[in-house]
Amino acid sequence: MAFKVIKESILKYNDDIAENIRTLLKEKKILMVNIISSPGAGKTTFLEKVGPMLGRKGIRFAIITGDCFTSRDAERIDALGLEVVQINTGGACHIDAALVKNALEEINISGKDLIIVENVGNLVCPAEFDIGEDMKIAFLSTAEGADKPLKYPLVIKESKLAVVNKVDLLKYVDFDMDFSEKCIRQINPGLEVIKISCKSGEGIERVLEWIKNKIKIKKENVL
């Protein structure tokens, strides 16, 4: 029997590309956020709502949206006249750094303040793959179980913000907000939680302010 010691990280290929993206965005002082949720939590609806508002605030941005097969999400965003690039993963359950690198090449990134990546709807795999983002945003909704944070702890642990969407449904569903927040704090004690409704607009302004603040910090180059 012969043995060869290797010691190589399985994610090295992905992580090297992610690091290149991070260096590029640092140089250009562009903030990149990676929005992760389960399917149907409202990521695309959130972007439809928040996109025009960002524009009115003078923030220059582009959206990269991931989907297994279709371009439905990109079409919805494109219909609003926002800059969007579709990534089709061909069935893969997450976006990886190489896909983001290609998408960034399709965007004229000079002069941009913000890149928003809408990951494939999935709370497990996207949390594993570094795509060179500054921060992950865990995007939950009241139409899901309140215990989702406990069932998918990695995404909660890795995120810098948790958004809970569809609070307009609270009076119709059995979602226990206090319990959900407790679950979040158990995994990531300092994580900020913002409750929103894309339907009524509640809380959206707070998320905008949060993003705006992060852009400011990035520009000041202390991130």
Added chain:
Amino acid sequence: MHEIKLTENIVAILEREVASPEVGRVKKVHLEVGRLRYIVPEIMQTAFINIPKSEKLEKAVLEIKTLPLEIKCQTCGAVSMLKDFRSDFICGKCSSEDVKIVSGDEFNITGIEW
């Protein structure tokens, strides 16, 4: 599901390693995977069987060693083992919250046997 993509990465690394003439037909591939990686070894092993590989790798199997989640206290220096992510991230000795993960996020190919 991410096991499939990750296993493709493993095969790509292995193909590079076995290209060297001194390496024979590989019997075992050793991996170390931390508990935080959420890898289901059975899925990864099945994925590995199903991904097309060169002759030298055809009969190889994955031997996956799971490494525990351990934290080191930055206050008293004690190392504690945690069950998983849902455990409270506090020092088992002095209850300090100022802890660092020292093991649990590994994800490496450590060697091949032939």
